[in-house]
Amino acid sequence: MFVGDGSRALERAGEEVLECRWCDLWRSGTRAVFGSEAPNAELMLVGEAPSEADLRTGEPFSGPSGELLDEWIEALGLSRERVWLTNVVKHRPAVEEKGREKNRPPRASESKACRVWLDIELEQVAPRLILALGGSAGKSLIGKDFRITQHRGVALPGPSGVPVVATFHPAYLLRLRSPELEAAQQAVQADLGLVRDLLARR
Numbered sequence: 001m002f003v004g005d006g007s008r009a010l011e012r013a014g015e016e017v018l019e020c021r022w023c024d025l026w027r028s029g030t031r032a033v034f035g036s037e038a039p040n041a042e043l044m045l046v047g048e049a050p051s052e053a054d055l056r057t058g059e060p061f062s063g064p065s066g067e068l069l070d071e072w073i074e075a076l077g078l079s080r081e082r083v084w085l086t087n088v089v090k091h092r093p094a095v096e097e098k099g100r101e102k103n104r105p106p107r108a109s110e111s112k113a114c115r116v117w118l119d120i121e122l123e124q125v126a127p128r129l130i131l132a133l134g135g136s137a138g139k140s141l142i143g144k145d146f147r148i149t150q151h152r153g154v155a156l157p158g159p160s161g162v163p164v165v166a167t168f169h170p171a172y173l174l175r176l177r178s179p180e181l182e183a184a185q186q187a188v189q190a191d192l193g194l195v196r197d198l199l200a201r202r
């Protein structure tokens with residue numbers, strides 16, 4: 001899987017993150033999930049945290065939200081093999097509710113602790129453009145005042161000046177029903193159009 005520029009450093013980070021203890025999320029006893037796939041991708045997509053399905057596969061964006069994200073990537077004229085997919089935190093934050101573990105957003109302290117891994121990915125992949133998926137990614141990449149409803153759909157300066165476009169997280173759309181779903185789908189299509197335009201610029 002790991003070929004091209006920066007691939008060794010990313011491969012090493014992907015092994016070392018499995019032993020990370022920099023925040024309490026490792027105590028869940030579940031594995032860390034590092035980014036993948038193209039180490040020299042022009043576009044990096046950053047989500048919130050690994051899902052339950054990701055813990056089984058060891059790959060980010062497995063399961064239903066990954067399937068929807070694949071459609072979005074395809075709409076950009078790309079494929080998983082041509083982008084770098086990752087999350088703000090590499091261990092899954094969860095809460096127990098009625099005897100079941102549910103995803104929860106990472107705390108600011110957890111995002112901050114895990115930033116070192118995201119920074120390695122940003123440095124090694126060196127994308128031209130970042131697509132932030134959801135509020136946690138927007139806050140991590142754009143700033144703590146980021147609000148998805150206010151700041152999605154425009155290119156804002158991100159880490160090292162790399163432009164960041166924010167849109168909704170695919171898992172959010174999977175929870176919506178009509179008419180909110182259609183409105184969110186339209187917003188995502190507009191955001192993907194902007195990403196496509198920005199990538200087409202040289």
Ligand code: SF4
Binds near residue numbers: 017089091110113117
């Ligand atoms: S979430 Fe990130 S910082 Fe926290 S233990 Fe896992 S890899 Fe380390």
